[in-house]
Amino acid sequence: MTAMTNARGLVTAASLAATLLVGGTTTFAVAEEVVLTMAVPDWPPTRIMKKFFDEQYKPASGNIVKLDVDFIPWPDFYTRVNASLTSGEQKYNFIVSDSQWLGAFVEGGYFRKINDLLEADPAFMATFNEIHPNPKNAYSTYPHKSENYYGFPQFPDVLVNFGRSDVLCHADEQANFLAKYGNKLPCTGEELDAMTWDDFRNVGEFFRRAKGEMLAGAPAEDDFYGIAYQAGKGYDFSSMQINGFIWQMGGEIWDETQIPTGQAEGVVNSAEAVAGLEKYLSMLEFMPPLAKTGTMDIFKSDELFREGKVAMNINWIGLGEASLDPNSSKVSDKLVFGQMPGTMVDGEMKRWSNIGGQPFVLTTWTTDAQIKEAVEFVKWWLSPDIQRLFAAGGGQSAIKSVYEDPAYITYRPWNRAWAPQLDWQKDVWHVPQFFELLTQQQDQFDLAITGKQDAKTTLDNVAKFQQDLLTEAGLIQ
Amino acid sequence: MNAAALPAPGLITFVPHNWKLAVLLGLAVSIIAVASLPAAASFWVVGAMAVMVGAAFVINAFRREYYGGLLVTPAIAVLFVMNIFPLLWSLGLSFFAYQSNQQSIRFVGLNNYIKVLTNDIAAEANWNALVNTGMFVVLTVAAQMVVGFLLAMMFAKQFPLRKYLLILVLTPMMLSVVAAGVFFTYYYDPTFGILSYVMQSITGEQYILMDSKAGAVAGIVFADAWMWSPFVMLLVLAGLVSVPKYLYEAAAVDRVSAWRRFWTITFPYIRGLLMLALLFRTIEAFKLADLVILLTKGGNDTMTISYHLIRIANEQNKSSEGAAISYLMLFIVIVLTNLYLYIANRRSQGN
Numbered sequence: 001m002t003a004m005t006n007a008r009g010l011v012t013a014a015s016l017a018a019t020l021l022v023g024g025t026t027t028f029a030v031a032e033e034v035v036l037t038m039a040v041p042d043w044p045p046t047r048i049m050k051k052f053f054d055e056q057y058k059p060a061s062g063n064i065v066k067l068d069v070d071f072i073p074w075p076d077f078y079t080r081v082n083a084s085l086t087s088g089e090q091k092y093n094f095i096v097s098d099s100q101w102l103g104a105f106v107e108g109g110y111f112r113k114i115n116d117l118l119e120a121d122p123a124f125m126a127t128f129n130e131i132h133p134n135p136k137n138a139y140s141t142y143p144h145k146s147e148n149y150y151g152f153p154q155f156p157d158v159l160v161n162f163g164r165s166d167v168l169c170h171a172d173e174q175a176n177f178l179a180k181y182g183n184k185l186p187c188t189g190e191e192l193d194a195m196t197w198d199d200f201r202n203v204g205e206f207f208r209r210a211k212g213e214m215l216a217g218a219p220a221e222d223d224f225y226g227i228a229y230q231a232g233k234g235y236d237f238s239s240m241q242i243n244g245f246i247w248q249m250g251g252e253i254w255d256e257t258q259i260p261t262g263q264a265e266g267v268v269n270s271a272e273a274v275a276g277l278e279k280y281l282s283m284l285e286f287m288p289p290l291a292k293t294g295t296m297d298i299f300k301s302d303e304l305f306r307e308g309k310v311a312m313n314i315n316w317i318g319l320g321e322a323s324l325d326p327n328s329s330k331v332s333d334k335l336v337f338g339q340m341p342g343t344m345v346d347g348e349m350k351r352w353s354n355i356g357g358q359p360f361v362l363t364t365w366t367t368d369a370q371i372k373e374a375v376e377f378v379k380w381w382l383s384p385d386i387q388r389l390f391a392a393g394g395g396q397s398a399i400k401s402v403y404e405d406p407a408y409i410t411y412r413p414w415n416r417a418w419a420p421q422l423d424w425q426k427d428v429w430h431v432p433q434f435f436e437l438l439t440q441q442q443d444q445f446d447l448a449i450t451g452k453q454d455a456k457t458t459l460d461n462v463a464k465f466q467q468d469l470l471t472e473a474g475l476i477q
Numbered sequence: 478m479n480a481a482a483l484p485a486p487g488l489i490t491f492v493p494h495n496w497k498l499a500v501l502l503g504l505a506v507s508i509i510a511v512a513s514l515p516a517a518a519s520f521w522v523v524g525a526m527a528v529m530v531g532a533a534f535v536i537n538a539f540r541r542e543y544y545g546g547l548l549v550t551p552a553i554a555v556l557f558v559m560n561i562f563p564l565l566w567s568l569g570l571s572f573f574a575y576q577s578n579q580q581s582i583r584f585v586g587l588n589n590y591i592k593v594l595t596n597d598i599a600a601e602a603n604w605n606a607l608v609n610t611g612m613f614v615v616l617t618v619a620a621q622m623v624v625g626f627l628l629a630m631m632f633a634k635q636f637p638l639r640k641y642l643l644i645l646v647l648t649p650m651m652l653s654v655v656a657a658g659v660f661f662t663y664y665y666d667p668t669f670g671i672l673s674y675v676m677q678s679i680t681g682e683q684y685i686l687m688d689s690k691a692g693a694v695a696g697i698v699f700a701d702a703w704m705w706s707p708f709v710m711l712l713v714l715a716g717l718v719s720v721p722k723y724l725y726e727a728a729a730v731d732r733v734s735a736w737r738r739f740w741t742i743t744f745p746y747i748r749g750l751l752m753l754a755l756l757f758r759t760i761e762a763f764k765l766a767d768l769v770i771l772l773t774k775g776g777n778d779t780m781t782i783s784y785h786l787i788r789i790a791n792e793q794n795k796s797s798e799g800a801a802i803s804y805l806m807l808f809i810v811i812v813l814t815n816l817y818l819y820i821a822n823r824r825s826q827g828n
Contacts, residue, residue: 079791086577086794104794108578223668223683233774289667293687294776309668432578436793446776450688465598 151359192338204286625709658771
């Protein structure tokens with residue numbers, strides 16, 4: 001070997017090393033790894049999101065983006081997220097937040113305002129503006145209906161009517177119902193849509209069968225009940241239904257957009273509100289006996305429906321997947337869905353209902369690099385193609401161009417009830433005191449549900465408590 | 478020269494073992510830091526001062542060969558960090574208006590205590606929860622003592638399959654409360670539950686256990702007794718098997734009645750253990766929250782003070798009000814425990 005080749009070899013080796021080094025650093029700089037940590041409730045809508053992300057998401061930046069998701073069971077969800085935020089551990093970048101939590105966690109300095117992100121990106125703003133105003137107000141704005149934005153819809157949700165077509169459409173039942181009440185027993189989706197609460201009550205009364213009595217042409221294997229809806233003491237498992245009754249009857253809850261002049265006393269316990277609560281309470285007697293114990297939450301009423309114990313159940317779409325699955329549902333092949341019943345006021349159908357579903361929000365300690373990737377991810381999530389896939393996979397979309405697509409209603413049997421219900425959605429309060437308001441109200445509603453006190457006393461107590469608390473907090477003057 | 482008799486250094490001598498100077502310096506720096514720095518920074522300054530004072534004590538002890546004291550230091554340090562410090566911290570918190578989800582904090586003196594004791598809404602809820610707790614303490618402990626005692630009497634004798642039955646009876650105690658709670662939820666469920674099914678087939682009427690206060694309380698007490706009677710049984714059983722056989726043999730020779738045999742031979746041997754079981758179960762029953770959350774969510778007037786406290790401090794984020802309630806509870810428990818120990822001691826001295 002000559003000195004020349006030696007030197008050439010050295011140069012080659014050096015250049016190779018240099019290429020490796022430069023190449024190495026450049027690839028390192030491009031493919032940065034960004035981890036987004038997320039707290040979500042454990043149920044199908046969030047499982048689907050995680051699945052889509054892992055299978056389909058390709059970050060435009062070329063970075064390696066990982067979504068590290070904590071799936072937390074629903075009953076513990078608020079407590080866990082609350083504990084994580086208030087303890088200051090700063091663990092999560094993304095949180096699927098119930099809409100009511102916004103005020104508490106914005107005031108606490110945990111949720112990041114996103115106006116600057118929207119303004120910096122016109123395409124993002126355009127997507128954001130495609131969200132139906134009702135979910136947008138409920139999920140994003142604090143103070144409520146202001147222009148301060150905090151969240152993006154993760155899974156928008158409404159209450160719908162789950163029906164069992166095998167009993168509702170049975171010829172004998174149809175004939176008997178017509179003979180007894182003088183109108184047709186609702187059987188198709190359209191007929192369910194047209195129901196008022198009085199019709200709903202009749203279904204409840206009509207289908208109350210003891211074990212062995214005839215039901216849809218055969219003796220009932222077990223006690224059977226006509227109707228069910230949430231009447232539980234935990235979390236918000238009666239307020240979400242009762243609010244709809246109060247609004248439909250012309251009543252109001254305390255209006256946070258009227259701070260500081262909006263009052264609680266006189267509004268919360270108005271005659272209309274009392275009539276709404278009375279209507280709600282009057283139907284409990286036609287429901288499975290669990291309703292009398294104050295523990296019939298959304299999961300229990302769903303279970304009773306899937307076990308084939310009731311003919312109709314009002315529940316969130318988010319719990320619907322399990323009823324379609326033959327492994328978890330005895331009624332998977334005999335389902336019909338419609339909008340939640342309404343109330344006829346002067347010949348017009350009022351359909352007000354409490355919005356469900358959740359936004360996801362960014363936290364204030366999320367770094368710029370994470371925010372960049374998070375925004376890319378949200379844009380991808382809210383893009384029509386992914387929203388369509390999500391809806392087809394059991395999710396729901398609040399993006400106009402998606403849910404107005406004629407194909408939308410073919411994805412899932414309840415989708416036909418989705419778009420018309422969106423216009424009728426309102427939300428509970430978003431103020432930082434919401435959890436105190438909620439627990440006291442739930443306690444009071446529970447007393448009414450279990451027959452300890454009447455509707456008037458209940459709403460008087462709620463109104464007095466809210467008036468005191470909100471006055472002390474400076475929200476009522 | 479004896480290490481313990483080493484002369485103490487002068488007050489302002491800068492040596493590592495001058496603990497008096499360390500205490501003074503630590504106090505002075507801490508006060509200045511608390512007064513002038515933001516809370517997040519002063520917390521660490523005060524922490525560092527506490528470590529410095531601790532280190533001075535340790536070095537001093539080492540120099541003087543106080544090895545006994547040094548050996549227990551780690552235990553005391555852990556106790557301080559994990560128990561005493563949080564206790565003092567929450568005691569301090571109970572004099573401030575502070576919510577864990579808000580940034581502001583304000584000194585309010587005894588206002589939190591006044592609120593939880595006299596406010597027409599808060600005090601009524603607290604009092605109600607406390608009365609319920611008292612009721613649960615009496616009912617659950619009584620049920621567990623009686624059932625546990627009877628079980629122990631049964632298992633003290635030899636009979637076929639005793640060993641396997643004993644394992645079965647002990648199982649509930651080892652289950653997680655959540656599992657037991659979910660199990661009882663279904664057991665009591667009026668649609669799916671076996672209880673309503675059996676009652677309905679007997680009476681022909683629909684039976685709902687949990688729709689009244691009496692039913693809900695009975696449901697919770699039964700579930701609690703099911704879980705914790707085996708614990709009482711274990712303790713009593715230990716007492717029963719320790720009774721010397723010859724006493725019974727002598728009693729048999731004297732033809733002593735079974736009742737008398739029990740009171741004069743068996744009972745004195747198990748009394749101490751019964752008292753211990755009573756103390757443990759009373760303290761535990763005072764903290765009852767898990768089964769209530771799982772079975773009724775506090776509905777049907779079954780709210781206990783522990784669950785009430787969880788709601789106030791953890792869910793509504795009213796940390797300082799929660800701290801005030803906790804300290805009142807702690808006070809009640811200490812008074813009750815001392816009363817109990819006093820009575821138990823007087824009894825045993827009387828005999």
